[in-house]
Amino acid sequence: MIIPRTDNIITIAPDLYLRLATPDDAQALFNIINSQRPYLREWLPFVDLTRQVSDTAFYLQTIVNSNADRVFVIVSEEVVCGLIGFKGIEYFNRKVEIGYWLSEHQQGKGIMRRSCSRLLKYAFEVLNMNRVQLKVAPKNYKSRNIPLKLGFTLEGTEREGELLNGHYHDLEVYSLLKKEWLAQVAK
Numbered sequence: 001m002i003i004p005r006t007d008n009i010i011t012i013a014p015d016l017y018l019r020l021a022t023p024d025d026a027q028a029l030f031n032i033i034n035s036q037r038p039y040l041r042e043w044l045p046f047v048d049l050t051r052q053v054s055d056t057a058f059y060l061q062t063i064v065n066s067n068a069d070r071v072f073v074i075v076s077e078e079v080v081c082g083l084i085g086f087k088g089i090e091y092f093n094r095k096v097e098i099g100y101w102l103s104e105h106q107q108g109k110g111i112m113r114r115s116c117s118r119l120l121k122y123a124f125e126v127l128n129m130n131r132v133q134l135k136v137a138p139k140n141y142k143s144r145n146i147p148l149k150l151g152f153t154l155e156g157t158e159r160e161g162e163l164l165n166g167h168y169h170d171l172e173v174y175s176l177l178k179k180e181w182l183a184q185v186a187k
Contacts, residue, residue, distance in 0.1 A: 085119075
């Protein structure tokens, strides 16, 4: 099943929205990565592989026509400040994983929590998913707070689930089911 890409912009607030990522976003995203390498590489394995704008452009080009991934730039006050999106959409099983990263300078403002919350709504209402999961490093406390604040359940640990900076690291797996989300929304 292929879901048409009709929702290019997902509004969160007047000054915050998600826009479907395109190769035209490569320079803005690369600038963030390149200027914040020490900070971002602590948790993001792709940072060391992103050496020039063309690396970011290549990634964005691969996801443009993907049916398994749907990636959005996070735009705050008309400035691109990160990425969020669906990884490995399984239409038959109606499940998906959300991945995200945000510029260091935009953290602590609730941007990522609000972006994830809005993407959950999109996943359950537009894509008709039944399950959404997030994976986070146990010591990445800022990222870990997001599923906790959004009512996800910790399912367990994916042992050595990510190769980062030359070493394997565990990932905590959190999930939220549609019925759980609907119960939260009804409150």
